[in-house]
Amino acid sequence: MLYTNFLENESAIIEQLINGNEEAFTTVFGIYSSQVYYVALKYLKSDDLSNDVVQDTFLKLWNYRSHIDPKQQIKPLIITFAKRIILNMIRDEKRKILKHVDLLASTSVSSNRTEEEVIFNETNKVYQEAIKSLPEKRKEIFLLKTVHGLSNEEVAEKLDLSINTVKSQYTKGLRTIQDFVNKYYTILAISIYAMDKLS
Numbered sequence: 001m002l003y004t005n006f007l008e009n010e011s012a013i014i015e016q017l018i019n020g021n022e023e024a025f026t027t028v029f030g031i032y033s034s035q036v037y038y039v040a041l042k043y044l045k046s047d048d049l050s051n052d053v054v055q056d057t058f059l060k061l062w063n064y065r066s067h068i069d070p071k072q073q074i075k076p077l078i079i080t081f082a083k084r085i086i087l088n089m090i091r092d093e094k095r096k097i098l099k100h101v102d103l104l105a106s107t108s109v110s111s112n113r114t115e116e117e118v119i120f121n122e123t124n125k126v127y128q129e130a131i132k133s134l135p136e137k138r139k140e141i142f143l144l145k146t147v148h149g150l151s152n153e154e155v156a157e158k159l160d161l162s163i164n165t166v167k168s169q170y171t172k173g174l175r176t177i178q179d180f181v182n183k184y185y186t187i188l189a190i191s192i193y194a195m196d197k198l199s
Contacts, residue, residue, distance in 0.1 A: 014070045025065075028074060029058050036082045043086055043192060053089070057081045083192055090192070094185040097127050101177050130180035134173050141166055142173040 016024035033054050040053035060081045061074075068077065134142060137159075144150045144158065152170075156163045 010073065011070055014068060014074055017074075018065050018068050018070060020065065025058075025062060028061070028078075032075065032078050033058065036078065039082060040086055043188060044089060049089055053082060053085050056085045060085075087189055087192055090185055090188055093126075094181060097130075097181050098178060100127065101174060101181070126181060126184050127177075129184075130177040133180055134176055138169045138173045138176075141169045142177075145170055 013024045013027055017028060036057050037050050037054050040050035041047070044050055044053070057078060061078060064077075064081075068074070131139060131142065140159065141155055141161075144155045145152075150158065152163050152166045155161070155170075156166045159166070
């Protein structure tokens with residue numbers, strides 16, 4: 001009923017919003033905030049991040065109010081703002097993982113502890129799935145070096161392999177993980193671009 005009443009009076013409410021009426025803004029927020037939240041949750045898998053999307057979306061709407069076309073429905077504009085914010089967050093998560101992978105390739109395990117702390121929840125799942133995608137021997141080499149902190153020489157001795165084989169397999173493992181992460185977030189971004197409605 002609230003949504004129906006809003007649609008019947010949308011132009012008048014949007015006019016009030018454009019003029020800085022906080023009650024009109026509160027009405028729009030009440031209609032669409034939960035929808036923005038659940039769309040964000042679908043992609044970000046985080047309650048905190050989803051709440052951030054809601055806050056940022058409607059803050060952007062308020063700051064943009066003087067440019068709103070009162071003859072157009074407000075919903076597509078809210079969707080556009082939410083999409084951009086979600087995509088930016090996803091890109092940030094992607095950068096975190098790729099930075100983490102780069103650090104694995106260039107530093108020791110002990111110096112990675114702080115960086116590991118930034119990889120949470122869904123982001124960590126993506127990273128773990130990327131590792132699981134490696135062929136068994138390549139995964140073993142990767143984990144021995146990154147988790148157990150063994151040198152190329154130590155891995156080679158432990159697995160009875162040449163040092164060049166260890167280096168090659170480790171490099172290929174890193175590349176595979178980077179490709180996996182890039183592909184995952186590319187597909188996720190495409191699905192957000194394709195989103196044409198709040199659900």
